Amino acid sequence: MVEEEAKSLPMELSEKGGVENNGFVQNEAFDDKETDTSSQEEMPKTCVVDADPAAMEELVLKPYAGMPKEVLLKFSSQARYRVTREILFWLIIAAAVALVCATIAIIALSPKCLDWWQASPIYQIYPRSFKDSNMDGNGDLKGIQEKLDHIMYLNIKTIWITSFYKSPLKDLGYGAEDFYDVDPMFGSMSDFENLLTAIHDRGLKVIMDLIPNHTSDKHQWFQLSRNRTGKYTDYYIWQDCTQAAGSVAPPNNWVSVFGNSSWQYDDVRKQCYFHQFGKEQPDLNFRNLAVQQEIHDIIKFWLGKGIDGFSFSAVKFLLEATHLRDEPQVNKSQNPESITAYSQLYHDYTTTQVGMHDIIRSFRQTMNHFSSEPGRYRFMGSDGDEKEDIEATMMYYGTTFIQEADFPFNFNLINMKNLSGNSIFEAVNLWMKNMPAGKWPNWAVGSPNAARISSRIGKEYVNVINMLLLTLPGTPVTYYGEEIGMENIASENATFPEKSPMQWDGKVNAGFTEGNSSWLPVNSDYQSVNVEIQMTWSNSTLNLYRELILLRNNELPIHRGWMCYIWNDSNVFVYVRELDGLDRVFMMVLNFGQESTIDLKAIVPSLPSEAIIRLSTNFGNAGKVVNTKLIKTEMGEGLVLEYKTAKPVHTMEAFQGNCFVAEKACYSSAFNLLYVNC
Numbered sequence: 001m002v003e004e005e006a007k008s009l010p011m012e013l014s015e016k017g018g019v020e021n022n023g024f025v026q027n028e029a030f031d032d033k034e035t036d037t038s039s040q041e042e043m044p045k046t047c048v049v050d051a052d053p054a055a056m057e058e059l060v061l062k063p064y065a066g067m068p069k070e071v072l073l074k075f076s077s078q079a080r081y082r083v084t085r086e087i088l089f090w091l092i093i094a095a096a097v098a099l100v101c102a103t104i105a106i107i108a109l110s111p112k113c114l115d116w117w118q119a120s121p122i123y124q125i126y127p128r129s130f131k132d133s134n135m136d137g138n139g140d141l142k143g144i145q146e147k148l149d150h151i152m153y154l155n156i157k158t159i160w161i162t163s164f165y166k167s168p169l170k171d172l173g174y175g176a177e178d179f180y181d182v183d184p185m186f187g188s189m190s191d192f193e194n195l196l197t198a199i200h201d202r203g204l205k206v207i208m209d210l211i212p213n214h215t216s217d218k219h220q221w222f223q224l225s226r227n228r229t230g231k232y233t234d235y236y237i238w239q240d241c242t243q244a245a246g247s248v249a250p251p252n253n254w255v256s257v258f259g260n261s262s263w264q265y266d267d268v269r270k271q272c273y274f275h276q277f278g279k280e281q282p283d284l285n286f287r288n289l290a291v292q293q294e295i296h297d298i299i300k301f302w303l304g305k306g307i308d309g310f311s312f313s314a315v316k317f318l319l320e321a322t323h324l325r326d327e328p329q330v331n332k333s334q335n336p337e338s339i340t341a342y343s344q345l346y347h348d349y350t351t352t353q354v355g356m357h358d359i360i361r362s363f364r365q366t367m368n369h370f371s372s373e374p375g376r377y378r379f380m381g382s383d384g385d386e387k388e389d390i391e392a393t394m395m396y397y398g399t400t401f402i403q404e405a406d407f408p409f410n411f412n413l414i415n416m417k418n419l420s421g422n423s424i425f426e427a428v429n430l431w432m433k434n435m436p437a438g439k440w441p442n443w444a445v446g447s448p449n450a451a452r453i454s455s456r457i458g459k460e461y462v463n464v465i466n467m468l469l470l471t472l473p474g475t476p477v478t479y480y481g482e483e484i485g486m487e488n489i490a491s492e493n494a495t496f497p498e499k500s501p502m503q504w505d506g507k508v509n510a511g512f513t514e515g516n517s518s519w520l521p522v523n524s525d526y527q528s529v530n531v532e533i534q535m536t537w538s539n540s541t542l543n544l545y546r547e548l549i550l551l552r553n554n555e556l557p558i559h560r561g562w563m564c565y566i567w568n569d570s571n572v573f574v575y576v577r578e579l580d581g582l583d584r585v586f587m588m589v590l591n592f593g594q595e596s597t598i599d600l601k602a603i604v605p606s607l608p609s610e611a612i613i614r615l616s617t618n619f620g621n622a623g624k625v626v627n628t629k630l631i632k633t634e635m636g637e638g639l640v641l642e643y644k645t646a647k648p649v650h651t652m653e654a655f656q657g658n659c660f661v662a663e664k665a666c667y668s669s670a671f672n673l674l675y676v677n678c
Contacts, residue, residue: 109675111665114560116205117309117379117406118440118663120157121476121549126448127164127186128172129499129520130480132513139501139512141187145195147504148202150531154483155549159199160311162448163209164192168216168280172448172496174209174313175216175281179298196306207309207379208302212295212363213317214281221294222282226269231290236282237320241265241272248272253326254350257342262350276317276350286318286359296366303370309379311409312363315396316384319356321349352392360396361404368403381442384408390434397439407442409477413469414450419457421592425568428472432563432660440662441474446482452498455488460636463544463617464590467638470548471577471588473563473662484534485541489523496520505532539619547615551640556667556674557586562650564659567603571596572633574603578648580678581667585648586614587641591633601629604649611643 063075075081131143141164151159164186165176182192199206215222224232242249243265250263256276263272264279273282284291299310327345329336339345360382367378382405384393398404412427435441445453445465453462462485469476481502488497501518503526504511509518510526523529534540552558561579568574571593578585589598601607613624617638626641633639650659666678 106673109677111663111674111676114663115377115379116375117158117207117377118475119553119559120205121470121478121552122158122160122207123151123154123156124160124162124444124447124477124479126162126480126499129501129512131502131504132515132518135513135515136185137513137515137518138185140185141182141191141195145191145198147502148198148204151204152202153535154546155553156478157203158205158207158308160207160477161209163211168218170216170278170280172499174211175214175278176211177216177218178220179210179215180301193305200306205308205379207311207381208307209313210295210298210302210310211313212284212286212298213314214275214277214283217280217282221284226266226273228269234285234288235291237274237285238269238271239263239274239324252324253336253339253345254320255327255339255342255345259342260340274320276314283317283320287322292359292362295363299363299366300370303367303378307378308376309381310363310367311381311383312360312405313383315360315382316351316356318359319353321353323349325349357395357404361398361402364398364403364405380405382408390430394434394436397436400436400438407440407475409444410442411444411447411450413443413445413465414447414456419461419592420570421568421573421590422570424468424573424590424592425565428573429565432473435662438662441472442477443469443472443474444477444479445469446479446498448479448496448499450498452479452486452488453482454485455497458636459485459487461592463541464592464636464638466541466545467548467588467615467617467640468573468590470545470552471558471586471640473560473577473660483542483545484529484531486529487523487525489521491521503530505530544615544617544619551615555584555586556665557582557584560663560665562648562659562661564649564655566600566649566655566658567598569596572598574598574600576649578650579665579667580648581669583644583646585643585645587611587643589631589633589639589641591635591637594635595633597630597632599629600631604652606645606647606652608643608645611641613639614642615640 076085125144126139127141127144128139130139131147132139133142133146134140144159144161163172163174163176164182166178166181166183167174167176169183169185182189196206221232221235224230225235225238239251241251241263248261248263248265250261250272252263254262254274256262256278258278262275264275264282265272275282286292302310326336327347327349329339330344330346334344364380367380371377382396384396393408396405396408410431412431413424416423416427431441445468450456453465457465462482466478466482469478481500484503486500486503489500491497500520501510501512501522503523506527509515510522510530511532512518512522527533531542534542537543555577557577557579561577561582564576564578566574566576566587571591573590573592574588576585576587587600589600601609607628609628610625611628613621613626616622617636618634621639626639628641628643631639631641649655650661665674665676667674
């Protein structure tokens with residue numbers, strides 16, 4: 001019956017009598033007919049019969065789920081499927097290319113991430129005074145390991161341990177008897193390795209001292225040198241000198257840092273050896289390449305152990321002039337025979353000689369061999385110690401093309417002779433304006449060789465000095481105990497008052513030792529100035545210190561933004577920290593003199609009329625709103641003000657010479673990322 005109905009319908013039949021299903025096979029003959037009329041004669045002849053369109057649709061094959069490959073291929077060649085497929089293909093290609101380009105652009109435009117030695121403050125530990133673990137009264141490496149949680153509590157990530165090499169402990173151990181061993185007072189090499197593991201397990205870094213200029217006279221090298229044994233004969237600086245009637249006639253007038261002649265007669269070798277420091281610390285001869293190689297081997301040994309960096313001390317003394325001429329007198333009229341003090345001579349021939357920086361740069365190159373692993377960059381600091389020659393100090397940064405120290409340690413804030421807003425400004429500005437472009441600053445307010453803040457400038461200024469230290473650009477260095485405001489010990493018998501034992505709690509010996517005594521007396525104020533009790537006081541020096549580090553870590557303008565000086569006078573020092581792209585600005589108003597009132601709005605007209613106190617040395621003021629026309633500070637008070645502005649100070653022409661940035665970065669609020677080209 002269906003057959004009969006089909007015959008009654010108009011249909012297009014080929015001469016062969018077959019039915020062509022145009023639902024899924026393209027009629028090539030029909031296409032050719034449309035494009036080339038001359039081929040009509042070659043087309044098969046057809047006839048037309050009547051057909052019902054509705055019935056015809058039932059015969060057309062349509063796509064269906066689970067269709068075999070042969071059927072699928074018949075559909076895939078149709079224009080509506082082919083074009084869609086090609087569009088999707090090219091969209092995917094375009095998206096992939098765009099993603100790659102965006103990634104490259106982000107990498108190219110992103111600023112250099114701050115390295116570990118830039119991102120965290122450095123906590124300097126004098127190991128003999130930090131914590132005693134074996135009740136002998138001397139701090140040791142196990143004691144440091146016991147107190148690593150304190151470092152974590154402070155939110156500090158880098159520890160600097162001063163010299164602990166095996167030593168006769170003349171000059172506090174800075175003359176090593178063996179650079180490859182730990183002094184038994186501090187423990188063993190196994191103790192050091194355990195400490196290093198514990199430090200790294202907590203995600204911390206550790207740097208240690210290296211004083212390459214000299215050794216102890218007990219060192220094996222010196223014993224071999226004084227006996228003229230093989231290559232060690234010239235490991236030290238020997239010169240002929242005469243000895244008669246119990247006195248020595250030295251080769252010249254050179255004076256040691258500690259005073260008196262820097263030449264010492266040796267009865268074994270029958271010559272004088274040179275020492276820039278104590279007579280028990282003979283200077284190595286760095287013009288001997290074998291000596292330089294010895295120091296490179298020492299560097300490799302400790303880096304191989306896993307330490308994260310070195311602080312090289314006394315490096316300006318590495319070389320001396322070979323001509324041995326007398327150094328010029330400061331007072332030319334002084335009797336040359338009466339010169340005994342280091343300050344009485346200009347040290348033109350015994351410090352910072354030509355070639356000295358080449359030696360330091362070679363140390364850097366050796367350290368770079370250990371810095372290739374991601375996240376394992378090895379830090380190098382140096383002790384420039386050029387108090388009067390800032391340009392000479394800046395040379396330790398190296399040049400644009402030749403790397404030297406990551407930074408020379410900055411003791412400007414320690415060396416100030418008096419405290420005021422102006423003197424603080426001068427100390428900060430001296431470093432910032434002389435620092436080479438693209439280099440990173442650092443600041444220290446305490447060290448093992450200087451009186452503590454409380455004793456040097458007064459208890460009332462401890463908090464504001466810490467606020468300065470932790471809000472300036474660069475890496476802050478804190479000497480142990482400064483986070484709780486420790487003072488020098490007031491004892492006539494205390495040779496090293498700034499090295500008194502760390503005050504952990506109010507128990508006997510301040511929790512430093514469970515023994516009967518400590519190598520130096522504990523400060524008498526330990527029951528009120530200690531870590532344990534200050535952890536419980538909301539307005540303690542310790543808690544302010546922690547809050548300042550959190551602020552530094554969490555706020556980009558303070559972490560790596562611009563610093564611009566706003567004002568300084570005999571009482572206050574005012575500066576801002578700001579970042580391109582962020583409208584949030586932090587202004588530090590720090591009082592280093594007497595009570596003061598200042599109109600900041602008059603100094604910076606675009607300043608908002610009000611600002612919020614983000615942090616204060618007086619915790620009760622935090623969160624309060626102040627009028628920028630009337631900022632009042634008490635003696636030793638510090639304020640961290642926060643406000644918003646569309647016109648940052650560093651873009652103002654009036655402050656162009658007062659603004660500095662080390663690692664420039666700009667913030668994009670749209671993408672929540674930092675970029676450099678702004």
